[in-house]
Amino acid sequence: AQSVTQPDIHITVSEGxxxxxxxxxSYGATPYLFWYVQSPGQGLQLLLKYFSGDTLVQGxxxxxxxxxxxxxxxxxxxxxxxxSDAAEYFCAVGxxxxxxxxxxxxxxxxxxxx
Amino acid sequence: GAVVSQHPSWVICKxxxxxxxxxxxxxxxxxxxxxxxxxxxxxxxxxxxxNEGSKATYEQGVEKDKFLIxxxxxxxxxxxxxxxxxxxxxxxxxxxxxxxxxxxYFGPGTRLTVT
Numbered sequence: 001a002q003s004v005t006q007p008d009i010h011i012t013v014s015e016g017x018x019x020x021x022x023x024x025x026s027y028g029a030t031p032y033l034f035w036y037v038q039s040p041g042q043g044l045q046l047l048l049k050y051f052s053g054d055t056l057v058q059g060x061x062x063x064x065x066x067x068x069x070x071x072x073x074x075x076x077x078x079x080x081x082x083x084s085d086a087a088e089y090f091c092a093v094g095x096x097x098x099x100x101x102x103x104x105x106x107x108x109x110x111x112x113x114x
Numbered sequence: 115g116a117v118v119s120q121h122p123s124w125v126i127c128k129x130x131x132x133x134x135x136x137x138x139x140x141x142x143x144x145x146x147x148x149x150x151x152x153x154x155x156x157x158x159x160x161x162x163x164x165n166e167g168s169k170a171t172y173e174q175g176v177e178k179d180k181f182l183i184x185x186x187x188x189x190x191x192x193x194x195x196x197x198x199x200x201x202x203x204x205x206x207x208x209x210x211x212x213x214x215x216x217x218x219y220f221g222p223g224t225r226l227t228v229t
Contacts, residue, residue: 032216043207043222044158051216090157094216101148101160101173102209102218 002027002093006105013081014113021076021108023091032094033074034102035065039087047089050074061085086112115141118210120221127198127228135193135224137208143188144210148218149181152205164191198228 003026013019025031032051036044048059055067065076074091088109092102117140127133137147146165150158162178164170164185172178180202182194191210195202205225209218 034217036220041225044220046217046220049217094218099146099163099211099213101150101163102158103160104157106157 002031002095002103004091004093004103004105006089006091006108008108009106010109010111012111012113015083016080019076019078019081019085019110021089021091021110023074023076023105024072025074025091025093026072027093027095029095031074033065033067034092034094035059035063035074035076036090036092037061037087038090038107044090047076081110081112083112083114086110116217116219117141118144118208118219118221120206120208120224122224123222124225125227127226129199129228130197132194132196133198133226135195135206135208135226137191137193137210137221139189139210139219142210142212142219144191145188145213146211147185147191148209148211149183149191149193150207150209152207152223154205158207161193195226198226200228202226203228 005024034049035047047063050057050067088107090107091105094102119138121136149161152158161176162170162172164183170183185191207223209220211218
């Protein structure tokens with residue numbers, strides 16, 4: 001079975017500083033990887049996804065993520081955070097084909113300091 | 115495109131009653147729909163997978179007699195929480211996908227509070 005680890009429960013970053021959120025996955029075959037953002041009381045918004053091809057993926061809101069198979073990682077980055085980026089971020093892995101549900105990490109709570 | 119809606123967005127019910135949550139794919143036909151549960155400040159946990167016209171497949175530890183799932187058409191799946199108790203209070207999120215599409219499209223969620 002697949003699993004996802006987000007080692008950082010909380011991260012505090014100053015506005016304008018760079019951000020990296022870590023995600024490690026465990027899955028025996030080619031993973032399908034996702035990053036979602038969730039504001040309090042809201043649903044999920046897809047930031048970006050990796051299925052195949054270029055391992056550096058660009059997403060919405062200036063986010064990017066890099067798939068590193070050798071490290072089983074899919075870390076999310078942003079060069080300069082804005083106060084509106086404060087939210088909960090979830091990494092998820094799917095097994096592909098659309099037939100199976102996603103497995104989510106426990107999430108990282110991002111706090112932006114003014 | 116790929117919009118999924120849920121209704122209601124929030125519901126309060128009394129302990130012992132049943133509540134139904136609808137999940138609809140508005141602009142595509144979903145061969146598979148998924149139901150997730152999210153407790154406060156926790157992650158999403160897959161509850162069950164449903165395919166149109168078939169019985170749902172429940173994850174380990176999820177009571178199928180308590181959480182009834184019906185996927186009657188390619189655009190509608192319903193989750194009925196039967197004999198709800200306060201511990202069933204949670205955020206329920208559905209997603210929908212199509213065969214061969216690796217992505218799932220999430221609904222906005224339904225907040226259930228059982229008093």
